[in-house]
Amino acid sequence: METNKPTNRFRARFLGRTCRQIVFVIALAAIWELIASTGYLPPLLFPRFSHVIQALIKESLNGEVLGRTWFSLNLVAWGLSMATASAVLATALAMCWPVASECIETLMAILHPLPGIAILPIVILWLGTGRKSIATVIWFAAVWPLIANLHTGLRSVPITQIEAGRNLGLQGLHLVRTVLIPGAFPYILSGLRVAWARAWQALVASEMVFGASGGEGGLGWFIYKRRFFMEVPGVFAGMIVIVLIGLIVERVCFEQIEIRTVRRWGMTLE
Amino acid sequence: MKHVLTISKLTKHFRVHERTLIALQDIDLSVKEGEFITIIGPSGCGKSTLLRCIAGFETLTQGSVRVEGQEVNRPGIDRMMVFQGLDQLLPWLTVLENVAFALRVTRTAGTKKKSRTLAESYINLVGLRGYEDFYPHQLSGGMKQRVAIARALSVQPKILLMDEPFGSLDTFTRKALQEELASIWQKTKVTVLFVTHNIEEAIIQGDRIIAMSSQPGRILTVIDNPISRPRTPDSPGFADIWDDLHRLLGVQKGSVGGSLRQQQRIVSYEEMETRRLVAT
Numbered sequence: 001m002e003t004n005k006p007t008n009r010f011r012a013r014f015l016g017r018t019c020r021q022i023v024f025v026i027a028l029a030a031i032w033e034l035i036a037s038t039g040y041l042p043p044l045l046f047p048r049f050s051h052v053i054q055a056l057i058k059e060s061l062n063g064e065v066l067g068r069t070w071f072s073l074n075l076v077a078w079g080l081s082m083a084t085a086s087a088v089l090a091t092a093l094a095m096c097w098p099v100a101s102e103c104i105e106t107l108m109a110i111l112h113p114l115p116g117i118a119i120l121p122i123v124i125l126w127l128g129t130g131r132k133s134i135a136t137v138i139w140f141a142a143v144w145p146l147i148a149n150l151h152t153g154l155r156s157v158p159i160t161q162i163e164a165g166r167n168l169g170l171q172g173l174h175l176v177r178t179v180l181i182p183g184a185f186p187y188i189l190s191g192l193r194v195a196w197a198r199a200w201q202a203l204v205a206s207e208m209v210f211g212a213s214g215g216e217g218g219l220g221w222f223i224y225k226r227r228f229f230m231e232v233p234g235v236f237a238g239m240i241v242i243v244l245i246g247l248i249v250e251r252v253c254f255e256q257i258e259i260r261t262v263r264r265w266g267m268t269l270e
Numbered sequence: 271m272k273h274v275l276t277i278s279k280l281t282k283h284f285r286v287h288e289r290t291l292i293a294l295q296d297i298d299l300s301v302k303e304g305e306f307i308t309i310i311g312p313s314g315c316g317k318s319t320l321l322r323c324i325a326g327f328e329t330l331t332q333g334s335v336r337v338e339g340q341e342v343n344r345p346g347i348d349r350m351m352v353f354q355g356l357d358q359l360l361p362w363l364t365v366l367e368n369v370a371f372a373l374r375v376t377r378t379a380g381t382k383k384k385s386r387t388l389a390e391s392y393i394n395l396v397g398l399r400g401y402e403d404f405y406p407h408q409l410s411g412g413m414k415q416r417v418a419i420a421r422a423l424s425v426q427p428k429i430l431l432m433d434e435p436f437g438s439l440d441t442f443t444r445k446a447l448q449e450e451l452a453s454i455w456q457k458t459k460v461t462v463l464f465v466t467h468n469i470e471e472a473i474i475q476g477d478r479i480i481a482m483s484s485q486p487g488r489i490l491t492v493i494d495n496p497i498s499r500p501r502t503p504d505s506p507g508f509a510d511i512w513d514d515l516h517r518l519l520g521v522q523k524g525s526v527g528g529s530l531r532q533q534q535r536i537v538s539y540e541e542m543e544t545r546r547l548v549a550t
Contacts, residue, residue: 158357163327166345168375168425178375182362265362266407 047233055233056240065241072218075131076199079138083195087146094151108144116141116202120209134206141202142195153187154180186262186269193254204242274428274461275301280333282319292486293319306455306462308476310469312519316487317465321431325351337428347376350422351431356414356438359406365417366402369393372421392420395454412443423458432464448475469515473508474501481518490518
C-alpha cells in the first residue's frame with residue numbers, strides 16, 4: 001500500500017506555482033522600468049524601478065528596513081495576541097451563557113464594520129500617542145473576525161462527533177480540547193488569516209498618521225518620513241517591504257499550515 | 271446467562287412547541303449477555319430515542335436503564351454507540367489514530383505503543399488492514415462505518431448500540447457489512463442492540479426481534495428468531511416471521527426491500543429532535 005504522504009505532491013505544486021508567480025512579478029518590474037525610463041512621467045511621481053531597488057538596498061544596509069520591520073512586526077504580534085486572548089474569552093463566555101452570546105453578537109454587529117484606523121483619533125485621546133494606541137487599533141481590527149470565526153467554528157463541529165467523544169467518557173475542558181478545538185480548526189485558521197490581514201493593514205495605516213507612533217516607528221512611519229522628504233523611491237521601497245512581509249506570512253506561514261492540516265484532513269471550508 | 275441490560279418502565283417525553291410528544295411509553299426490556307437484538311419499527315417510532323436513552327445521550331422522563339444491575343444515566347464506554355451518520359470519526363486523525371485515540375482516552379491502552387498495537391488488531395478485525403494511515407475523508411461510507419465499529423469494539427463495551435449504521439450505504443455494501451458484523455459478533459460475543467427500519471435486515475441479524483409502534487413509542491411484540499445462522503430470505507421460517515412483522519407493523523405486502531413508510535405525513539421524533547437541537 002502506497003504511503004500516504006501529501007507533502008511531496010504539494011511541495012512540487014507549490015514550487016511550480018511560485019516559479020510562475022516570480023516570473024510574472026519580474027515581467028511587471030521590467031515593464032515598470034521601461035515605462036519609467038522613457039521620462040514621459042515625472043520621476044518624482046513615477047521613479048524608475050532600479051532607483052526603487054537602490055533605495056531599498058541602501059535602507060536595508062543602514063538597518064532602517066530591519067529596524068522598522070521589527071518594530072512593526074512586534075506591534076502586530078502584541079496586538080494579535082491580545083486579540084486572540086480576548087476572542088477566546090469572549091467565545092468561552094458566549095458558549096456558556098446565551099445572554100453573553102447575544103451581547104457579543106450585538107457588539108460585533110455594531111463595531112465590526114468600523115475599520116481599525118477609524119478609532120485611532122479616539123484612542124489617541126484616551127491613551128496618547130505611541131505603541132499603546134497603535135496596539136489598541138490592531139486589537140480592535142483583529143478581534144472581531146477572530147470571535148466570529150471561533151464561534152462559528154465551534155458550532156460547526158458535527159454533533160455526532162461530540163457525542164462520540166462523550167461516549168468515550170470525555171467531558172468539559174477535555175472534550176473541548178480533544179474534539180471541539182481540532183474540529184473548529186479550519187475556522188480558527190481562517191479567522192487568524194483574516195485577523196492578520198486586517199491587523200497588518202491597520203498597523204501600517206496607523207503609523208502613517210502623523211505623530212501616532214510618537215517618534216519611534218515602523219514601516220508606515222518609514223513611508224511617511226520618505227514622503228515628507230520627497231524621497232519617492234523610498235516610499236515605493238517601503239511599500240515593497242510591506243507587500244513582501246504580507247506575502248511571506250501568507251504563503252510561508254498560513255498556507256503551509258493549511259496544507260499540513262486542513263487540506264490533509266479534508267476539512268477545507270469551500 | 272445474566273442480564274446485561276434491564277430497562278424498566280422507560281418513558282421519554284419531548285416538549286416541542288409547547289406540546290408534549292410521547293416518544294417512548296413504558297418500555298420494558300431485558301437483554302442477556304451476548305444476545306443480538308434487532309429493533310424494528312416505522313420512522314419516528316422512537317427506536318433511535320430508545321437507543322439514545324440507553325446510551326445516556328437523553329435523560330429519561332420516567333423509568334430506569336440498568337447495566338448489570340447498576341443504573342446508568344450518562345454516556346459511558348460500557349455502552350458504545352455506532353451512529354448512522356458518516357461523520358462520527360474525527361477527521362483530523364487517521365484510521366489508526368481514531369481507534370488509538372479511543373483506547374488512550376479511555377485508558378484501555380494507556381501508552382502510545384500499546385494503543386497502536388491494539389488499534390491495529392481491531393482494524394484488522396473489521397477488514398481494513400492496510401488502511402491505517404488513511405484519513406476519514408479518503409474512505410468510502412462502508413469503510414468509515416467499519417472504522418466506527420472497530421473504535422466502538424476496541425474499548426470492550428458491554429453493549430454495542432447500533433443506530434441504523436448501514437442506513438446511509440448502498441445495498442451491496444450493506445449486505446457485505448451485515449455479514450461482517452455477524453462474523454465479528456460471533457468472534458467477540460459482544461451484546462448488540464441493532465436498530466433498523468429494514469425488515470429483512472432485522473430478521474437476518476436478530477436472534478430476538480423487537481417490533482415497535484409509533485405515537486406513542488411502545489414495544490408491540492418481541493419475536494424469538496428460531497432460524498439458525500447464517501440466515502437468508504430462503505431460510506425455512508423466514509417468510510413466516512416476514513409476514514408476521516409486516517402484519518404487525520401495518521405495512522403493505524410487497525413493499526420494496528421491506529422498508530416501512532409512513533402512511534401519513536407525521537413529523538417523526540427524529541426530525542423534531544433535530545429541530546430542537548438546531549434551535550438551541
